[in-house]
Amino acid sequence: MIKSIMMLFSSTIFSSVLTLLTQTIVASELGPEAFGIFSSSLALVMLLSPIIAMGSDGYLLKFVTNYDHDLSRFNFNWIIYFILTSFPAVSVFLLIDLSQSSYLLILMISQSLINFSVAILQSKNHFISVSVLLILQSFSRILALVLLILFTDNVTINIVIILYVFVAILMVTICLILLNKHGFGFKFITKGQFKKYELLSFIKSAAPFGFTTLLHLAYFQSDIIIINRLFSSEEAGLYSAAFMILTAAYMIPSVLYQKYFLPIAHQISSAGDLIREFNYFRKGAKYIFLLSLLTAGSYYLLSDFIVMKIYGEDYVVSSMYIKVLSICIVFRFLSSNSGVFLMTKDLVHKKNKYMFICAVFNITFNFILIPRYGAIAAATTTILTEILLCVLFYRGIRKYKFSKIYASSLC
Template sequence: MSFQRVFQSYLKDTLIVLLGTLLGALFAFLTQIQIARNLTVAQYGIFSTQLTLLNFLAPCIGMGISAFWLKAYGEEQEKAVRWMPISLKLVLLTSCLVLGIIIINALTTKNLSFIILLFFSLYCFGQSVVELVGSKYQIELNYKKFSIIQLIPHSLRLFIVLIIIILGESGLINFMIAYGVSGFLIVLYGAKDLINFFNQKALSNKSEIIKILDLLKKSFPFWSAGFLYLIYLQGAVLILNFLVGAEQVGYYSAAFVFLASVYIIPSVIYQKFLLPQLHKWAYHDNKKIKKVYSLGNKLMFFMGCIFLVILYLSSDFIVDLIYGDDYYNSILIVKILCFAIPFKFISSSVGAILSTKDYVGRKVKLMLIASIFNILLNFILIYYFSSIGAAIATVLTEIFLMIMLMSLYKLSYARKL
């Protein structure tokens, strides 16, 4: 295949993934706005707290195997099928453990029904299916299906939330039910493809015994990276709720919606599209890795600065337009948070490369340091400055993590290319 055809194919795939993910981000953004507008600030804080907890639990189902699959297939190619039987066992085991945590939370949470919280938790299992099935499509380079599975959850939630609002049934309980329904439908939608993926037969007739512990050793660093990322990205919500209450969570969550929407851009480029290729290039084409690092950092910094300026200058207008006077306190939070964007964009570029070969373990150690740094900052700054302190902690953590990741690449990874 000629270079031109290869380039056209990559461009087409990139546009498909970009379109699907951007639409998904838009739908997620609109969903959060509608929920925030139809709840009090305190109720939105309660909703955000429970949603954040489920976002922490979703990656625990499978303990990072969706990301490990990308590495395994990049390194072993067809032979990676050998990991499938034990992957199924790990998913079932971790699903039971997550369900146990969900039940404990439902039993101990005050002012919310046990049944409602259990039903709401179906969102968590839906998110897990999206990640697992999404990895299958990435491995197959089927970016059309990958875009669809990424788009469906956000489309469903927006549709159901709008129906609730139109029917005049807006309320915290009904919005939680909406998320539960969407999670249930996503599990049904992805179950067939996921089961078929698990049931692949190995190329060799020789039976290879792989234990769950063997798989955990391989997947745990990937889970750790994702989980630690969530800690320093969303941990502020839980700490805010613990220290100052649901109302401040509402202000911070309303502001963070904008940041999360912008963060979709580097996620699409690196995690959704380039990562499977990066795993291959890391083992077979060092020159491309160097080019991706150099060009990627420059492009990410430039794009990040553009989004920083746009969001900073428009924050007063968009917060007032979207949320109204009730969320006036979110404006300053948005202004502070937008300074994290360029550093996050660069970290996405460097971090994706450090997810290849055997560097993910070192990357995890840096993310652990960043998470501890973030938690300590949040407890100190939230205590004195409430939600403003949480925003400052987020920006400082992004800067700190970017410096550490770039140092690891230059001092270790680049020297071995």
């Protein structure tokens, strides 16, 4: 267990470092204004990518605990679902993104395939393969970027876009080969598999898992887009630079809960062992809280040094945003601990409800405050949203998951 966690943790951290280095180099080469435009388009890609085959990766982890022998039918429904959901995702991107970054839409396809491939490997406990796949995209991007800088005098936004598109095509190819190896793809479709009611049932079961990611990204990525459109591209670039560094901290609970513990949580929940679940929840809350305090404190104290070393004087304002946003780390870590248990059984609907409330809260206040106050308004709204989400998640866990245990403790 410890070996698997450390393997996933190391690969995720390494991938995050590579992503941070890549974005840092891009930010330095383009400058705040051009980087703001690029970051806004990239944020839009990440916001819309969960629409494609929405929730099928999360649903697969639940599906295999009960129907591991029937993956051929899952494969057929997933392919149809993937095709159907690609059209609205691509259409919305082309409608909203009016810059030269529209070619980045291929990243939506690649990201969806990566997420599903990771889920397949997770379901089979192939954690080494998961680690390699998590690193591959980030490594390919920074390698291509370094080679580009060595052979090109002037790195422009168009060149960076071409680089990202090239890596996305590479990842699509690798994922298709991987999917084929594990029995997924057009090759494994047989006649007579299409049944309308089964497809509708599949969508109904999978979509809630995707809504969780989509609603999270709605307030996690939308502020950069709103700053770029309603305030200034330069401000969006400065805020995005700060947010990239913050995202590295968010990888810690992500790998612990989503990459490693989620399949285990489904298994424990299916077994009906509520006491064991509660013990995981209680111990997790204690340890993750201590880790969050250490991480948040480090970010606050080292923000000036980090920004100057990574970005330089052009991005000095970003250190202020990091200081403010470091408060979010504590609440994000705690939310991750409770949120993973809201992914089990039928509680994902409750989780989506809480995420929807937070997304509406965040986007509403961003539209009101950002045009007047800029990125500092986005940072403040993000803190309030993380606090609200943490409170709602713990309320949901107490009321819908462990109500019997809490009730007995009061007797």
